[in-house]
Amino acid sequence: MSDKIFIVIGVLILICKVFYTIFFGVKGETFEDWAIGYNLAHYGQYAEFINVGPTAYKLPIYPLFLAFFIKLFGEDAHFVIIVVQHIIYFFLPFLLLKIGETFNKRKVGMMAGYLFLCSPAYFFYSNVLEATNIFLLVFMLWVLLFSEIYVASKFTLSKIIGFGILSAIVALTQVVALPIMVFCILLLLFAKKMNIQQLVVFSVIMLMVYSPWVIRNQITFHQLILTKTPKWQNIYHSFTSEANVIDLLKIIPNNVNQDIQEQRRLTDEFYMENLYEDKVIKYMKGHYELTVLKGLQNAVLLWTVPVRYLQDNGVTILLGRKVYVLMLNFFTLWGLMLIYKRSFRLFLFFLIIFMGFTAPYMIGHASNIRFKLDFEWIQFFIVAVFLYYKGLYILDKAQ
Template sequence: MFKKLKALLSYRNLLIANFFIVIFKIIYIAIIQKEFLANEDFTIAENIVKYHQYSEIISLGGTAFKLPAYPFCIAFFIWIAGKKALLTLAIFQSLLSFFTPVFLYKILKLFKFEKTGILAGFLFIFSPAYFLYSGSIEATNIFIPVLLLWFYLYFKIWFSTDNKSGDFISLGVVTSALFLIQVVTVPLSCIMILSMLLFKKVNFRNFSFLVFTVVILYSPWVIRNYYVFDQLVLSKTPAWQNIYFGFTQNGQLSDDLKLIPKDRDYYIYSLRYKVSELTMEKIYKQEVIKVTNLKPEIFIKKAAINLLCLWYVPPKYFDNDSLSVLLGRKIYVIFLDIFTLISLVILYKRSKILFCFSVLFFANFSFPYMIGHAANMRFKLDFEWYQLILTAYLFLVIFQKFRKTENLVSL
């Protein structure tokens, strides 16, 4: 039985299964789903095409509410597909998802964990959330492949002894793209890049190439923001808004932390169509200070509740026990979290470095949402693929123990 199972875990079989799952995704999106929910990214994209302006609310001028990569991606599909833009984009996202299992395998192959990479790839393509999410108009769909490409280029450099300047320029290009898609990766990426210098994986010349490439490609966004807002905006404007939303009726799970009444929240939300987003940030800050008095115990409790929602389900799904949510998400996530914890314990015993990296990785993706809010499932999906790696690792450790036991019994 173990030999047959091992034979199934081949890269060829992963590619075949991956291909058919992508086809099923496209069929599901085109025939069953059909409709797509638009968001701020889509509104900005429409304004790019219609008014040639990066703006969510045209009357208020330019915006930095969203990072530019995904809105420009949507704008491209509006330009080429018109009314079918969202359908075409969803199909593109499905095709793009093909590369996620491929990168999982390629990255883990660098660590000599080929079978773990293959199994993680299978777990990804059969994940209910990732299957359905290709049809969502969210940046997560391009963020994950780009992030995995970044990890592949990074660890390829890390393990190689014959790196060329072009490798660091390529990493710089992908780094800037990553930063223009999601801000959450910036701390982790910067720590990892500095680690290359610290552990002498890069000389100062190539390190300069990498940093220079990132600065050249990312700086136009910062310069543009300074021109629009007359002040420095390094990434995007929402900061206090996210903290504020974590105290609203829709953004918070705990009743005693729902400090913003619905009618007040509705009024505050209506202001964003009248005043600039930087002014809104001041309003959000004032509201948070007013309802919390900046008491540390409130923010500590909020952080704990947000962490629970991030690693389980968002507040809006918490009391939803429908079969689709229960089986497709709640039970699935509970098992995934348990497998992750067990895998981390094993890693701690076997490889302190990989254990520390895993903890750093999860902390990087958890801490921002503990401060702000955890009301969206996509926050978890940004890093849930790493849990699939740890789960695959755990399964293979168990598999090896059973195989040894079987060999002893046969003797």
């Protein structure tokens, strides 16, 4: 597989994405990050609702990214940000290639890159103004650096500093990555790729970059907020009708949920967290066994499609997500079986990574496709391993 072909296909996909955005007049769906970025750019406040005041509802990297472009481009910021995200996505397959190269599996990395380029979800999602689009970049860079450290015979000071800075940036982008990073860092320690002294330097660098967020929260809210505020909110939402297939799990009445959603625009997240907690405790009383059932349901929804899309059999969702994700999961399982036979340690590594990404949504809710997009690209490596070794097997048989 030629590098030139890889680049040409990447460029063609980029052109198609920009054309899609312009031709269909995509405005870019926005979430809380946009409101925070807008208010930061226009009013100098890190707040979702100006009337409510400062927030720690979202981690800062993506709102800061949005605020930068809103400040510079004003009303044109939507389009500019989408194009910038398309350009970011153009480089992601090359990061997958580099990760494969690190382990002397360049063809596997290139196959993973092609799978990324062919993904319907990743083709579309850079049109959405949401943190996953930046998280993919910083987390892939983190995985690349982790891989280089793991295979290298020497952990240089520059790599320690870069690893510390990048770890903080990832943690300030998506909290779901924290358990995964902790596991990988412990792996470096146990594999003797990092010693205690290096761990201390790494930790100091990471804390230096991360701590301004915690300090800001302490000064603003007079309490320790290490990541972000929503905790009970996610658990509360996981028992609403819109988050569940199984009727037994729909324990929050619709009228109660509607009233609470209306309150959110009028009061701060700390009051709302107490309210969410009270409602969960009230309606969960005597039904604690539902937590297990909900966890199993959410794991299935995360790895297939969320509730809101189950009845949607339009071509875009049916072929672009339902059929696609089932095929991807099928070949991932096949690839994992092949990896299991060749390397139990690598099989266990992938299993722990997937469990690390799945567990938070078993506790909370799995209502959005974007939750899986944070790590779906890892499946591409497993499928690429399967395709690579099956290809070698077929060639060997042919000879």
